[in-house]
Amino acid sequence: MVEMRTEYDLLGTKDIPADAYWGVHTARAMENFQVTGVPIGHYSHLIRGLMFVKEAAACANHELGLLDAERLTAIVQACQEIRGGALREQFVVDVIQGGAGTSTNMNANEVVANRALELLGSRKGNYARLNANDHVNLSQSTNDAYPTALNIALIEAADELESAMEELQQSFERKAQAFRDFLKIGRTQLQDAVPMTLGQEFHTFAVMLGEDRARLIESSALLHEINLGATAIGTGLNAPTNYAERACAHLVRLTGRPLVTASDLIEATQDPGAFVHLSGVLKRIAIKLSKTCNDLRLLSSGPRAGLGEISLPPMQAGSSIMPGKVNPVIPEMVNQVAFVVIGNDMTITMAAEGGQLQLNAFEPVIARSLLDSLLSLAAACRTLADRCVDGITAHEQVMAHRVKESIGLATALNPFIGYQAATQIAKEALATNRNIVEVAIEGGFLTSAELADILTPERLLNQPAIITHKSDLAQ
Numbered sequence: 001m002v003e004m005r006t007e008y009d010l011l012g013t014k015d016i017p018a019d020a021y022w023g024v025h026t027a028r029a030m031e032n033f034q035v036t037g038v039p040i041g042h043y044s045h046l047i048r049g050l051m052f053v054k055e056a057a058a059c060a061n062h063e064l065g066l067l068d069a070e071r072l073t074a075i076v077q078a079c080q081e082i083r084g085g086a087l088r089e090q091f092v093v094d095v096i097q098g099g100a101g102t103s104t105n106m107n108a109n110e111v112v113a114n115r116a117l118e119l120l121g122s123r124k125g126n127y128a129r130l131n132a133n134d135h136v137n138l139s140q141s142t143n144d145a146y147p148t149a150l151n152i153a154l155i156e157a158a159d160e161l162e163s164a165m166e167e168l169q170q171s172f173e174r175k176a177q178a179f180r181d182f183l184k185i186g187r188t189q190l191q192d193a194v195p196m197t198l199g200q201e202f203h204t205f206a207v208m209l210g211e212d213r214a215r216l217i218e219s220s221a222l223l224h225e226i227n228l229g230a231t232a233i234g235t236g237l238n239a240p241t242n243y244a245e246r247a248c249a250h251l252v253r254l255t256g257r258p259l260v261t262a263s264d265l266i267e268a269t270q271d272p273g274a275f276v277h278l279s280g281v282l283k284r285i286a287i288k289l290s291k292t293c294n295d296l297r298l299l300s301s302g303p304r305a306g307l308g309e310i311s312l313p314p315m316q317a318g319s320s321i322m323p324g325k326v327n328p329v330i331p332e333m334v335n336q337v338a339f340v341v342i343g344n345d346m347t348i349t350m351a352a353e354g355g356q357l358q359l360n361a362f363e364p365v366i367a368r369s370l371l372d373s374l375l376s377l378a379a380a381c382r383t384l385a386d387r388c389v390d391g392i393t394a395h396e397q398v399m400a401h402r403v404k405e406s407i408g409l410a411t412a413l414n415p416f417i418g419y420q421a422a423t424q425i426a427k428e429a430l431a432t433n434r435n436i437v438e439v440a441i442e443g444g445f446l447t448s449a450e451l452a453d454i455l456t457p458e459r460l461l462n463q464p465a466i467i468t469h470k471s472d473l474a475q
């Protein structure tokens, strides 16, 4: 027999397992929301954010004479223990829930209250001594505590993504250096275009990540504006004068982040703009990362019947039937993470649009989607760096041969003999299956010395000197 204790709420009494740190409000929510099977305890960033908020609120309440020293000490210790990883299994409410996050907030209040009761030498459920709503949730509503906690969670998760992107950027940059002299054909619309180096191609992947990191940092800055002190709708009902400022100061001290109280708390309480903005940036990152992975898959296609310009490190057997086949499993994984992030952005868009009057009731799904997107993108970037990019090798001869045989070289002749003559050479080379150099010499358009001058790698890459006229060529 499991030992039980009895708790009360507006619906009546309910038996709760005696050893549970959660209470009656959590129990109701567990019954109501059996949805994803993923409890809020899975989202450690969100739990940390809630614990920062509960501790900061307790400190401000104590300074303003609303909370005695004994209860303050117990609440602060409980919050710090949970922030450090304790009692995560007690955060049992499903992450998708109705009620704008009230069940998450109630679950947090109850766990903190019952751990604090233990620290005071009291039994769990003795709410006359320390109460989840009257003491842990003092001067707060879900409507300011939850979004403030979410902002902190997202700031920390965005930092993790940013450093994972930096790691991937550095991996691409190292390869750009290693491949800097490998000439290859660039392609547009999947057709041969003009020469470039593989180093330039990989440097582009790195630059793309650098630009997106900057956008991520910008969007994370918006999350530093919080609405703690707003209580239910932004008017601050039941929060004492100066509470918002003091609670924010404690949050800054605890988190080390430059958080600021919004200048208009009624606006801030109903505005999901910073979440939408962050989601847009995550979609941008996902799209470009996915395009990079498409390129890696295409460039490594083969090994015998594809482009085969690079090889990705083999990570596992590719086929249950085809011996020796290796698939680009790591980029394929990243592609799929990107598809999820793009889908999450649509979810967040709908949730943000669905707000009404003084509150957006759909923050739980916004929280889940943003945290999932941030953390899975971070994992994807790290995995791509460690298990793919760092081990990429290049096939210099394959690429060099394609440059030599490329019809795209005719473009480099334009400034010297004109587009029409260059077209004639290109057409003839294609028709007779010869290269541009042979046809240009045979047709008397240019000498072999002139062609050698025009078609040096440096000149093809427009480095260092730009030659644009026949008179610039060595005589």
Ligand SMILES: O=C(O)C[C@H](O)C(=O)O
Pocket: 099, 100, 101, 102, 105, 140, 141, 142, 143, 232, 359
């Ligand atoms: O839980 C609260 O503090 C408020 C709730 O989110 C509500 O506005 O109904």
